[in-house]
Amino acid sequence: MDEVVFDFEWTGQIARFNVTGQFSYDQNQTYTDGIVREEDLLGFDISFFAPDGTLLRTYEDNHLTFPEFNFAYDTNTGEILQDGAFMGEEGFNVGEKTPVGDGTFTGLSFFSRPELNPQGEVPPPHLHIDDWSDEFGFPLGFSTHEDVAFFTRTTQQLLDTGRMGEAYIDDVQDSLDEFGERIQVSFVDDSFIPVFGSLGGDTIEVDGGNQLVFGGAEDDLIDASLTSETGNRIYGQSGDDTLILGTGDRALGGDGDDRFFVLSDGDNLITGGAGMDQFWIATAEIPEEINTITDFTSGEDVIGLAGLGIGFADLSITQQDADTLIALGNDELAKLLGINAGSLSAADFAFAASL
Structure with missing residues (x-):
């Protein structure tokens, strides 16, 4: 298996909680049906932390390979659901993208982005969190309740590999500069x-x-x-x-x-x-x-x-x-x-x- 492993930590966009973990994918693996996107996804590990740094729960080897998969953390009961049914105001949902109406989505998606960016480079694989259901309550989005990508080291790379002309255009450049580096992703030789x-x-x-x-x-x-x-x-x-x-x-x-x-x-x-x-x-x-x-x-x-x-x-x-x-x-x-x-x-x- 030709596996690529990333470690990621999200701390810059919102001060109320921190997300850290790993995800990996097999460059030779392609799913033919029931897929997130027909490219390369194998699985990922993710941990959730409360605002005070307390570990809430860690999930290992999650496979986002079919629409039914989802998991949600209920902040009232502490229960984590695996079926994606929980979509209430008291919790947040992370999993395969879920339609919420008007062509918008909520959840976690994987894109390996084989297309070239404007510099003629292949952007690194990345994860997106969409929050059109406002489950995460992002105080800042690139547009309202828009996505956050686990893939970039610098603001410029974010602009270079993002959806140019849509969310990452000049009208949000000041916000990007103000918050600086959001996501730091690096290749690692071995799993944590x-x-x-x-x-x-x-x-x-x-x-x-x-x-x-x-x-x-x-x-x-x-x-x-x-x-x-x-x-x-x-x-x-x-x-x-x-x-x-x-x-x-x-x-x-x-x-x-x-x-x-x-x-x-x-x-x-x-x-x-x-x-x-x-x-x-x-x-x-x-x-x-x-x-x-x-x-x-x-x-x-x-x-x-x-x-x-x-x-x-x-x-x-x-x-x-x-x-x-x-x-x-x-x-x-x-x-x-x-x-x-x-x-x-x-x-x-x-x-x-x-x-």
Whole structure:
């Protein structure tokens, strides 16, 4: 089987919840009837997260190969239905596109898009969510209740591979620029290996790369610094968690007062989630690559540095477009997304001789 696997994470379009997972397809497989579209779809894995970062449910190896398939999550009962019957106001539906009248649809669709884009390139395969039933309640659509595509890294690629002349034209360019990169999709060599914590406090050592790690319900310690491999996705979930990061990982603390410790490698994407979080961006060593913090909140969260013998006056804090860059001399330590450099003060930082 000539299988292509993507991992995707959707965080940029709406702040109320996060969607992350994988999907894959066989380039040699073609379905002849009862299909989404007569091209290449094998299946995908998808996980649903509540606004506080709590994992609601994960589905593995879903096949969108016939119109009857659908699954929905009922936000009142917590029940997930497989038959696509649930279409009420209290939940959302993701599955094969479902007609809702007037030629519009709701659901999840797959298109491999063999057509060339205006640059003469073959666009990457991508998923679409349509929400004409307003089940997701998107606050921003490319047009009202229009689709969101899991396929692009940049605004320009979105414009290049989208429906040119319809939804992605000049009148929405300002909105696209404002929200920046929505979906980051990358090829991965192996499927994520899921690791789950228990209902109690856990100590989880991440061994290898491309792992999907979920902490338990209480205070967890998750250590991803023991491996030199990259591409891990780490979710602390609820509780006051401690996450020790390696290199090239993405970490979400979730609900609780979480602590993140960056070691020597860096190049991590860190989201604290709800609570008063601590981001220790340098601990005894200067990271080789800059780390990015997506949701720093001044007056609530804190930036920490330990074992360097420095103070606030030694740092360089500068504006870089819409973000703030924190550096020590010529070494870039961290980027705070969406933060005005002038809003930061010594009260937002903590310094320690050691940890």
